[in-house]
Amino acid sequence: MAQNKMESFDAIILGAGACGLMCAVQAGYLGKRVLLLEKGPDAGAKIKISGGGRCNYTNLEVSTENFISENPHFANSTFSQWTVDDTLNFFEQFGIKGQEKTLGQIFPVSNKATDIVNVFTAQLAEMQIPIQYQFEMQSIAKLNDQHFEIKGTVNGKQQQFLGRNVVVATGGFPIPKMGATGMAFDIAKQFDIKTTKHAPALVPLVIGLQDRSWYEKLSGISVFAKVSNERISFEENILFTHWGLSGPAILQISSYWKGAESFEIDLLPNVNLKTLISKERNEQGGKLLSTLLQFYLPKKLVDAFAEELPLDIKLASLSNDSVNKIHQTINHFLVKPAGDKGYEKAEVMRGGIDTNELSSKTLASKLHPNLFFGGECVDVTGWLGGYNFQWAWASGYVIAQNI
Numbered sequence: 001m002a003q004n005k006m007e008s009f010d011a012i013i014l015g016a017g018a019c020g021l022m023c024a025v026q027a028g029y030l031g032k033r034v035l036l037l038e039k040g041p042d043a044g045a046k047i048k049i050s051g052g053g054r055c056n057y058t059n060l061e062v063s064t065e066n067f068i069s070e071n072p073h074f075a076n077s078t079f080s081q082w083t084v085d086d087t088l089n090f091f092e093q094f095g096i097k098g099q100e101k102t103l104g105q106i107f108p109v110s111n112k113a114t115d116i117v118n119v120f121t122a123q124l125a126e127m128q129i130p131i132q133y134q135f136e137m138q139s140i141a142k143l144n145d146q147h148f149e150i151k152g153t154v155n156g157k158q159q160q161f162l163g164r165n166v167v168v169a170t171g172g173f174p175i176p177k178m179g180a181t182g183m184a185f186d187i188a189k190q191f192d193i194k195t196t197k198h199a200p201a202l203v204p205l206v207i208g209l210q211d212r213s214w215y216e217k218l219s220g221i222s223v224f225a226k227v228s229n230e231r232i233s234f235e236e237n238i239l240f241t242h243w244g245l246s247g248p249a250i251l252q253i254s255s256y257w258k259g260a261e262s263f264e265i266d267l268l269p270n271v272n273l274k275t276l277i278s279k280e281r282n283e284q285g286g287k288l289l290s291t292l293l294q295f296y297l298p299k300k301l302v303d304a305f306a307e308e309l310p311l312d313i314k315l316a317s318l319s320n321d322s323v324n325k326i327h328q329t330i331n332h333f334l335v336k337p338a339g340d341k342g343y344e345k346a347e348v349m350r351g352g353i354d355t356n357e358l359s360s361k362t363l364a365s366k367l368h369p370n371l372f373f374g375g376e377c378v379d380v381t382g383w384l385g386g387y388n389f390q391w392a393w394a395s396g397y398v399i400a401q402n403i
């Protein structure tokens with residue numbers, strides 16, 4: 001354990017989350033002496049709650065297309081050094097088999113996120129890698145080109161450590177009640193390292209008060225949909241809530257949503273209503289529009305369109321204008337959120353340490369080659385689906401090779 005005297009390490013890793021834990025364990029395999037400093041009372045807190053407690057720890061198809069960054073190709077080198085197979089094999093050697101749930105998303109067969117955290121804590125214990133919990137950092141200073149000095153307290157007791165390298169793996173702002181901090185931004189500022197604008201991502205979207213009652217009626221309804229803006233589209237479920245929209249497709253588009261923009265939801269992505277109604281008009285002209293729509297959509301959702309659409313009219317009696325309106329309303333449902341649920345509900349942070357400031361090969365700061373940044377605090381933000389953990393593991397591995 002870290003003691004109340006000046007100890008020196010090959011690297012001090014700030015943050016015992018996904019990136020910091022992988023970095024510490026990989027550094028341990030290389031025989032490097034590292035220390036983990038964690039503000040919280042335990043390791044891997046976000047891993048434990050991830051994927052609804054089941055941890056979607058990687059994805060079978062990872063490419064830079066699944067990430068948002070001001071420099072989209074920055075992560076290529078990291079992902080070529082630590083691949084999806086490396087993640088699968090790493091956990092498998094500790095008895096964790098992965099299973100694909102959907103869209104390449106891999107979860108442990110046990111469905112227990114704690115199994116993932118236990119791999120790391122067991123490895124840290126076996127290699128006797130020290131980890132200091134409840135560490136409140138007070139200062140970080142570069143003593144010379146060789147060392148950083150970190151000072152802080154644990155339960156009010158002063159501690160200080162020397163490290164040849166410092167790894168910043170303190171994550172982003174999401175879920176402040178779990179102790180998320182802006183430590184990476186503070187350190188970047190102190191060392192003149194640029195950061196990009198940050199914002200909540202993979203976050204539910206809130207509808208303005210004027211339209212809220214329409215959504216309230218639908219709260220709890222989930223449908224498969226295609227959600228698109230000019231830049232991208234996602235086909236997954238959406239969930240209506242009493243304040244707006246959530247569900248995987250909404251979380252995905254939220255990462256590409258710039259406030260005040262509208263986007264489109266195709267509530268029947270596999271059915272073009274214009275084509276369908278034209279066909280059904282001839283074959284089953286006596287059918288009511290509501291009957292047709294209820295075949296594809298939940299009744300409550302169909303009923304919610306009673307004001308806009310002629311639900312009680314027979315298909316044969318629908319004018320072409322009506323058919324166009326039905327098609328627009330259901331296949332091109334327009335949404336203009338008033339905001340998002342913020343960092344309290346976001347799964348990740350978009351933006352962070354500017355990748356132009358880091359070596360893509362080592363993730364070291366170009367200005368301060370023994371200062372490294374990995375995981376969520378870097379401006380590399382993954383889609384929903386295990387991509388963020390793949391980035392955290394991969395960046396932790398790459399940094400461990402270079403400290």
Ligand SMILES: Cc1cc2nc3c(=O)[nH]c(=O)nc-3n(C[C@H](O)[C@H](O)[C@H](O)COP(=O)(O)OP(=O)(O)OC[C@H]3O[C@@H](n4cnc5c(N)ncnc54)[C@H](O)[C@@H]3O)c2cc1C
Pocket residue numbers: 014015016017018019020037038039040043044045046047049050051052055056057058135137169170171172174175178179180181182183346347348374375376377385386387388389390392
């Ligand atoms: C509800 C939820 C579900 C998620 N589900 C998934 C999923 O299924 N799949 C997926 O790929 N991603 C998921 N994510 C995202 C994923 O958890 C993060 O991308 C990932 O944990 C980032 O790893 P990290 O190591 O960079 O940061 P973190 O895992 O957040 O770790 C950072 C660590 O640093 C510590 N720390 C912070 N400030 C300080 C400080 N000042 N001093 C010392 N320590 C500090 C924190 O306490 C924390 O332990 C989810 C996120 C949330 C919130």
